[in-house]
Amino acid sequence: MLRNYSVRTDLALEEKERFESDDVEIQGVVLNERYDEEREMRLTRVEIRTENGAKAMGKPVGLYLTLETPNLALPDEENRREVAEELCRCIRELIGRHRKEEKDGLSVLVAGLGNREVTPDALGPYVADHLAVNRHVVKEYGKYAMNMEHAPVISAVVPGVMGQTGMESAEIIRGIVRETNPDLVIAVDALAARNSRRLNRTIQIADTGIHPGSGVGNHRCGMTEESLGVPVIGIGVPTVVDAATIVNDTMENFIRALESSESFKGVGEVLRSYNAGEKYEFVKELIAPHLNGMFVTPKDVDEMIRQISHTISEAINMLVTQA
Template sequence: MNHIYTDLAVESREIYSKGKDIEVEGVAVKVEEQENYTITLVEVLNDEGSKKIGKPIGKYITLHSPNLDNADEDLKDEMSLVLGKEFKGLIKDYKADKVLIIGLGNWDISSDSLGPKVIERVLVTRQYFINFNKEFDESMANVAAVSPGVMGTTGIETFDIVKGIVEKIKPDIVIAVDALSSRKMDRISTTIQLSNIGINPGSGIGNKRKGLTEKTLGVPVFAIGIPTVVNAATMVNDTMDLIIDSMKQTEGVGREFYNLLDDLSKEDKYSLIDEVLSPFMGNVIVTPKDIDVIIEDLSIIIANGLNIAVHPGIDLKDVNRYIR
């Protein structure tokens, strides 16, 4: 499992259970299906569950909408409201008068620019609290936001930048927004993950960076992300599944071969494809061709949802009027 990169807890559980709908000890799952979207709560309850699916103890909420990557205005508004409601529920037990929002990623690379794009649209208010010497407001939270870039362009580790800001402005909570990696093509740009355990930038594609967590920063850290990339082996694996499903219906010798492939577990088949591709393609990352447009739309949904969640007096009408 270690070589199959994914940032999604729901996929980590699927990997452990090998795609079967079975209980995983130490992991609780709750699914709510609506007309346009599905909400899945994966809660890692203890060390046993954490060890089995490879995710820290905490809550992971997945919002999946098949049309999210090509959403009309109504679906954007609906998903903004859903995200706002779910995120508000995630932070309800925490003091959140002072909020720091971090847009992780590289603004020069489309598939990695989700974080910076969201920062452009969040409602920043800290300057007003400073100018008017206010500690609290009933309708607005004290929000600061920054996109620290990546070490390749700044020469500074993201963690060091964020840690310095946290020590200076002392927020109650930190919210990190980042592009993620998935192991399923149909989850690219159609899934939003919320969590209360922080984030490890680049972990989904195998990069090692110091995590932004409550342990490392000293304040609660929440994360919001959308998968925008898969690796080449995932794409080939999904294509092979479609071919196998089609060819199993044919008659003759070939049918036995495709039935044999179908009997392989998903992880064994993935491992075989990864081994075959590695000498020729290495760890190639794939993203949709229209990712620029997709990121623009998704950043609106996340920013609107965040604005609704953290500001008590803000609703969808306000964000649509002033933020877009």
Template sequence: MDSKFLNKMGITLDLALEAREIIRGETGQEIPGVRMDRESYDNANVTIVHIEDEAAQTIMGKPVGTYVTVEAPVIKQNNQQAHKEVTEILAEQLKKMIDLPMESNVLIVGLGNWNATPDALGPRVVDKCLVTRHLFNYAPQELQGGMRPVSALAPGVLGLTGIETAEIIRGVVEKTRPALIIAIDSLAARSVERISTTIQLADTGINPGSGIGNKRAGINQETMGVRVIAIGVPTVTLAAVIAQDAIEKYIQSTGGQLGDASLAIKKVLEPFGGNLTVTPKEIDTLIEDTAQIIAGSINMAMHPGISPQDYAYYLH
């Protein structure tokens, strides 16, 4: 699959790692202005993509910034010890991005529609996060050391509220004045293998719905007035991508040649406006496990003085 097909189908890649893989595969060389680092662990691989200038931004289709991708197929397994390791890895990467004094107020935003399971990751994470801002204001005696003032919000989606999500968040930001926003959202992946096995951190904010062609107002430093860290997990892939991959594999196995299949694929997907998405049948379990990992990593990064065993005391 190449970038021409993605452009014809109007597909935007949510994962910076996938964008780099496609572009680098076409050119056969590293992209100028893009730098990459790798870290390996027993149950995960971490890839850090740095987009360093505007030229690289144009080529990658991603804003200048740092994109950390944690690839952990073990997330799909019922292995609590491995999940704990992935949580700790994610927490360490998140700590590096936060870089704020402990007294700084942080707002956690769970993006998505809680009524649609593949899009419910953000609200599920918010349900499991340890919020403490009210305790700092009303019950400081209940707090232990090593805790940070954290508030959380699951604003829903435009179809549920009639209000742009960015407008709701901006109103809360104006009242609570956080030093940082952490936004969690479901993403779309090019590769089905990355569904619920890959977690991306980005210090550039997020454009909700961009991966499925449903672009909403951006949630970033420019629109919010404060720094935004985005955490995303692919929960769907596009049917057009699966169709293109299947055609390419068939042509390769038969030794034929592949022409421009985008028109045929568009025709097949026409009843769905060309934006049919696919998610695994076990998505309920995958969302629950992934939300647990992300919430755990946020709790560790936000409140280093609290052990996981003590979280239940503060969760209500």
């Protein structure tokens, strides 16, 4: 494999798939999968248990839950409710790994990360818009007066991006955490995917925090338990892929077409002999310099983001309504 092979992806599932495609088994990384055929919903658990596994995957030790459904962005109330309920169960599971729910419930700060002015990056702010925040009500009247003694206290913030505020999002969130003392932070952000078929069809929930901009090479300060002082659950949806990924996927389809052709079968077999890393680097060299570094999103991303943000906010609101 080429040394500089680096797939643009924020999804732990895709990192694990990359090693599987090269027939490499990673010690300390466990993958389990459950598929609901009736609801067309797949839940994959990637658990990184050791530091060696974390180094190989390029991601911190922790649990990564990936929920996939082709209906994620569809404007269907029943389907949205089903996805939201499954997502809420995933969030509860990750909360339970770090903190047992106490009699008085939890205090949760939701951080809607991203740039509201750039649609593929507006997922976090849109989710924050639809949250049923209640911290101000509890502070005014108390949990018992509102019959919310077992429900989490929810607050939300949209910190913007550095180009708008001149500050790292992590700096803003860290200051709010110190002032309001939440028990945990849920950070929602747009991600980058390796496979175009996962665009706006996948939700990753992880208990390792989140690193804004990492998928598009715009590395910012991470929001983790170490940096904020409280557990951080990251929720992300891939909304973009880089141009090299799209060309690489096209190349894979082209190779399969060549292999099925009697005239060009030999050419297809030669190209198939390259591993995933070599093919990806070859594609990057072909499209440079004009398309290298370009990221692509679906043409109807605005409607997709609206639908998905409603689903995620509904799942977080269920933490309160189903307490």
